[in-house]
Amino acid sequence: MDEKVALVDGPLLRERIIDVIVKEGMIDRDKLRPDATLADLQVESMDVVQILMGLEDEFGVYIPVDGPLTEVRTFAELVDVLTGVIVRNGASGAS
Amino acid sequence: MRRVVVTGLGCVTGCGEGVEPFWSAVRGGRPAVARVRLSRDPGRIDRAVQIDREALAARFDPAQLLACDPCTLLALLAAREALAQAGLAAAEVAGPRTAVILGCSIGGIETLDDGFHGFYKEGHSRLSPLAIPRIMANAPACHVSMAHGITGPVLAISTACASAAQAIGLGLMLVRSGAVERALVGGTDALITAGMMRAWASMRVLTPDACRPFSAGRNGMVLGEGAGILVIEAETAAAARGASALAVLAGYGTTSDAGDLLRPGPAGASAAMAAAIADAGLAPADIGYVNAHGTGTIANDSAESDALGRVFGAGLPSLPVSATKPVHGHALGAAGALELIATIMALRDGFAPPTINWLGPSPDCRVDAVPNEGRAIRAEAAMSNSFAFGGINASLVVTRA
Numbered sequence: 001m002d003e004k005v006a007l008v009d010g011p012l013l014r015e016r017i018i019d020v021i022v023k024e025g026m027i028d029r030d031k032l033r034p035d036a037t038l039a040d041l042q043v044e045s046m047d048v049v050q051i052l053m054g055l056e057d058e059f060g061v062y063i064p065v066d067g068p069l070t071e072v073r074t075f076a077e078l079v080d081v082l083t084g085v086i087v088r089n090g091a092s093g094a095s
Numbered sequence: 096m097r098r099v100v101v102t103g104l105g106c107v108t109g110c111g112e113g114v115e116p117f118w119s120a121v122r123g124g125r126p127a128v129a130r131v132r133l134s135r136d137p138g139r140i141d142r143a144v145q146i147d148r149e150a151l152a153a154r155f156d157p158a159q160l161l162a163c164d165p166c167t168l169l170a171l172l173a174a175r176e177a178l179a180q181a182g183l184a185a186a187e188v189a190g191p192r193t194a195v196i197l198g199c200s201i202g203g204i205e206t207l208d209d210g211f212h213g214f215y216k217e218g219h220s221r222l223s224p225l226a227i228p229r230i231m232a233n234a235p236a237c238h239v240s241m242a243h244g245i246t247g248p249v250l251a252i253s254t255a256c257a258s259a260a261q262a263i264g265l266g267l268m269l270v271r272s273g274a275v276e277r278a279l280v281g282g283t284d285a286l287i288t289a290g291m292m293r294a295w296a297s298m299r300v301l302t303p304d305a306c307r308p309f310s311a312g313r314n315g316m317v318l319g320e321g322a323g324i325l326v327i328e329a330e331t332a333a334a335a336r337g338a339s340a341l342a343v344l345a346g347y348g349t350t351s352d353a354g355d356l357l358r359p360g361p362a363g364a365s366a367a368m369a370a371a372i373a374d375a376g377l378a379p380a381d382i383g384y385v386n387a388h389g390t391g392t393i394a395n396d397s398a399e400s401d402a403l404g405r406v407f408g409a410g411l412p413s414l415p416v417s418a419t420k421p422v423h424g425h426a427l428g429a430a431g432a433l434e435l436i437a438t439i440m441a442l443r444d445g446f447a448p449p450t451i452n453w454l455g456p457s458p459d460c461r462v463d464a465v466p467n468e469g470r471a472i473r474a475e476a477a478m479s480n481s482f483a484f485g486g487i488n489a490s491l492v493v494t495r496a
Contacts, residue, residue: 064315066302
């Protein structure tokens with residue numbers, strides 16, 4: 001269950017992360033642009049918490065709301081930061 | 096206006112039973128954070144400052160263990176220690192001229208957790224008939240009143256992380272007014288259960304590594320539990336029986352943000368601090384040490400630093416402001432009492448305890464956090480802050496006796 005699987009940054013991983021963000025954040029895919037701000041996408045603090053819970057279910061990694069996420073403004077930054085944390089934690093593929 | 100003094104302190108924390116091990120750990124910056132021992136899996140965040148349940152149970156007889164949730168047992172021990180230090184005779188404590196006011200954020204959550212797990216999951220149809228009296232948030236205050244024959248006002252204050260600070264503040268007002276001669280005030284909470292750990296982790300406010308208030312790279316709080324109780328009395332009453340005061344409980348201020356339920360705002364926090372300092376008849380420059388709410392979250396520490404700046408202005412850079420939660424954990428309904436005890440000990444010892452785990456300055460926290468190493472201070476007055484979910488702010492000011 002907690003078997004560590006090396007996750008490498010790449011299009012496949014990013015697509016999985018984006019899927020979780022879109023689903024948990026209830027984001028309209030049509031509005032997705034890298035420079036769209038979280039405010040544009042109507043992603044509020046509780047949505048971020050839901051996204052982080054979805055990522056924990058998917059990748060088995062706990063990410064607090066504080067830390068690097070605090071600086072995030074755009075969708076692209078959100079994907080970058082989350083990908084970085086997930087790769088660094090060598091998260092398990094499923095939990 | 097009657098002056099109110101503190102004559103007894105008592106606490107139980109993950110640092111041990113009593114004020115001595117608590118202050119020793121806080122002063123030395125020795126954290127009691129460890130992997131929790133629970134019968135159920137708390138999930139990924141499994142570190143907190145937990146009370147040893149076996150050691151706690153060993154201090155009580157079977158009838159008390161049946162009747163009381165751990166949050167009540169902790170309060171009973173802390174009350175006993177505080178009363179012993181105050182040197183009050185049993186006959187003086189008993190009766191209508193003493194109040195008991197204890198903060199408790201949720202109540203007997205372990206009893207609730209175990210009972211409902213048995214009922215929902217295991218299909219036990221017989222829930223304990225003692226479940227409700229163990230769970231109710233006023234149980235700790237009521238058991239303390241029963242243990243000591245206290246028939247005056249008995250109250251539970253449940254305002255999340257401000258519970259104990261508000262309980263102490265209300266006690267100050269009751270003693271000042273003459274409604275009672277003395278009061279046992281403080282708070283208790285014992286909610287390190289798998290479900291509660293998971294619920295806090297779900298908010299994403301718990302740190303996955305270390306709690307580092309006011310520091311660069313901080314990323315959340317660490318949970319704790321415990322009880323802290325103070326005996327406060329009218330100064331005249333304490334003097335009449337020849338008791339020595341540990342400190343003067345000089346001021347209290349409380350405000351409500353009436354804004355966001357979870358996100359703290361600097362305006363309400365600074366207003367509470369200013370009110371407490373004014374209530375003590377002091378000016379901000381008289382405060383020589385602050386024990387901060389300092390949870391280690393981005394939001395709290397940033398708003399608290401902003402609020403401190405509004406109150407202390409140009410004096411802030413030279414004011415020691417430490418957060419001791421990384422040592423004893425965020426004890427929620429007990430936090431304000433534990434931290435006021437630390438504040439009183441800091442004043443008495445002339446020593447500001449450190450904010451441990453500090454990595455470097457954070458641009459949004461322009462305070463002297465007494466990083467990593469405690470140091471000697473010269474302070475005649477000190478302040479303790481508590482800010483709660485719900486937007487409630489409470490500050491207490493103590494002065495040297």
